[in-house]
Amino acid sequence: MTLRPFRRRVVHESSISVGLKELALRGTGLCWLPESLVGAELASGDLVLASPDPAWQLDVEIRLYCYRGEDNRTPHPLWPRIVTALAPPRPVQHDLGPAAA
Numbered sequence: 001m002t003l004r005p006f007r008r009r010v011v012h013e014s015s016i017s018v019g020l021k022e023l024a025l026r027g028t029g030l031c032w033l034p035e036s037l038v039g040a041e042l043a044s045g046d047l048v049l050a051s052p053d054p055a056w057q058l059d060v061e062i063r064l065y066c067y068r069g070e071d072n073r074t075p076h077p078l079w080p081r082i083v084t085a086l087a088p089p090r091p092v093q094h095d096l097g098p099a100a101a
Helices: 014-025 035-044 078-088
Strands: none
Touching: 014 078
């Protein structure tokens, strides 16, 4: 099980990926697509993995960059929310009551 550092919500998928998916569904070739985009088609068997070899699966690294503004000190208002969302979770502290003697 993979633990994610924050809840993710897809707000945009490239129209290029959607178009490539349609081409693959028509049998015109192979393409790499986000698993989130083709989950239903994989489950139904409409699309299949080109190879079971893990070397055919690609991990994508996403990097976020922020323009700091003209004075180089003012980040975009969304930036602090992103930093907070990506921060590792804080350990949960449980109150165990008085220590046993």
